[in-house]
Amino acid sequence: MLARQRQELILEEIRRTGAVQVHALVVRLGVSDMTIRRDLDVLAKRGLVEKVYGGATTAVGRANREPGFEGKSVRSLPQKEAISAYAAALIRPGTAIGISAGTTTSTFARFLDTVPELTVVTNSIRVADVLRAGGRPDRTVVLTGGVRTLSDALVGPVAVRALRSLHLDMVFLSVHGMAEGPGFTTPNINESETDRALIEAGRKLVVIADHTKWGVVGISTVAALEEADVLITDDGLPADAVTVLRERVGELVVAQALPEVEELAEAEA
Incomplete structure (x- = not known):
């Protein structure tokens, strides 16, 4: 050939x-x-x-084009693993948390097996599947319902109405892009509305996004940078971005890639 x-x-x-x-x-x-x-x-x-x-x-496409879930899930995997480990360490036993749809949050869900008596509300079918596979009898998983998108997110008025009736301790948000002006963005307008409802249901917002999201701008803003109580990213973030984010978000956490995952990445590169 x-x-x-x-x-x-x-x-x-x-x-x-x-x-x-x-x-x-x-x-x-x-x-x-x-x-x-x-x-x-x-x-x-x-x-x-x-x-x-x-x-x-x-x-990577335009502001209104969202790559497929399988394609996104293999991007920056060592960084997503590191970010997820840091994010999971923030959760106390017995709390109620919200998790948005996304490849980073799907990775993050795998790190929650060590947290006892956890209640999780999510609009992500994939996140719910990961959590249910864990099999913890002391865990409650609530799936919002709604219209299913190509990335297995549940969006629309049903999802928004469900979220507006809830009160969560923390919300973990995955984003398509983040930039100084537009803030945290998504290429899906319907998903943006649902994410905003999820944010409003929580007392604390934790954004989990690897460095490749910096400078990427989706068509719809989910939240301003200042709305993030914590942003967890990785050490690939440019220095100028670190400066901007330290001034704008509540707390910036820069995670180091997990050694065993990084070694695997290098072996396969």
């Missing part, structure tokens, strides 16, 4: 699923690891894909 044919097949798969992994392409196309990585380099230089460790995802 010619290189151009391989690259067209790779691009078609990424457009269909949102992401590809190098080892899966090696098996499917019957070529070496290095050949696949060269193909991904070519596609990335053309702006058609975005390389991540172990594979590639769809290229």
Whole structure:
């Protein structure tokens, strides 16, 4: 198979699923690891894909375009793991928390198994599935209901009405982008309204977002930077962004990537 044919097949798969992994392409196309990585380099230089460790995802789109969940979930995974560990440490046993939809919050949900007597309200089907899989009998999981989006978020008037009747100790928010002017944003207007209702239900807002979200602006603002009581991000954040965020958010926490996850990322890169 010619290189151009391989690259067209790779691009078609990424457009269909949102992401590809190098080892899966090696098996499917019957070529070496290095050949696949060269193909991904070519596609990335053309702006058609975005390389991540172990594979590639769809290229970042415009303000109103949201990448698929599977594509987003493999981006910045070591950073998401580190952010999630820090965020989970903020939760006291017996509290009621809200968790928004998103790949970072889906990762975060896996870190909650050690917190006893927890009540979680979420509009994310994936977050709810992770929490239910944990099997803790002392955990209560409340799924808001609503209209399902492509990213498995439940949005719309049903979700908003449910959230406005609740009172939560903390809300953990995942965002599509964050920037000095627009604040925390999303490419989905319906999801933005639901996220705002979730924020209003909580006494404390914790935003969890890796450094790649800085400078990204979605079509709709969810919250101003000043509304975040805590923002947990990672050490890839540019120095100028750190300066802005320290002045604007209540508390900025910069997490170090977990060593074992970072080593795995380097091995697969």
